[in-house]
Amino acid sequence: MEILLFGIAKDIVGRTSMDAMEFNQRPTSVAELKDKLRQAFPEFENLTSLAVAVNSEYAEDSILLKKGDEIAIIPPVSGG
């Protein structure tokens, strides 16, 4: 399960993507993914907000992650 990284998330992890298998247990929900990310990279705690997109849609914490989903970490957006 590939996780795309953008903006400051890319800088914190140091790459443009990572694999969910890199966590000792694969996250099963958006909430779990956020928790694991914050544990592995505490700098995420300092951000204004942290959102996750599943298959290019904003996903609530309760959304379950399925094999083959395209997941992206969405740090605070700043377009315009």
Next chain:
Amino acid sequence: MEEPIIEIVANLDTSQVFGELSHPGSGGICVFTGAVREFTNKQQVVSLEFETYEKMALGEMQKIAGEASKKWELNRIVIRHAVGVKQVQDPVVVVGASSAHRDACFEACRFLIDALKKRVPIWKKEHFSDRSVWVSAHP
């Protein structure tokens, strides 16, 4: 309403938007252009760098255009954002709407840029002479 024009581009041409919004039923055409400002909190900006999650950004821009066309009676909508490195005074975003009378397109235009800034996955890094900062990342 006609299909909205939704794009993410490397170089933004601000001269094309009038033609895109022009419509025989539109007596009003309203456009907002965002550009690179030289100073942020009294610090001189060297350049801005934009990146996007393009697939999702285009999807969110489509949704915003759809919401605007439900709220107001519009004939045409344009939402176009630039990515890459931009210098002071470069245009980075153009949004616009056209409608029979001016009220609808003024209000829609404001909505388009406000919604874009709030939820379209585009990120801006400010490069100063001595450091770089992702805008809005930290409280």
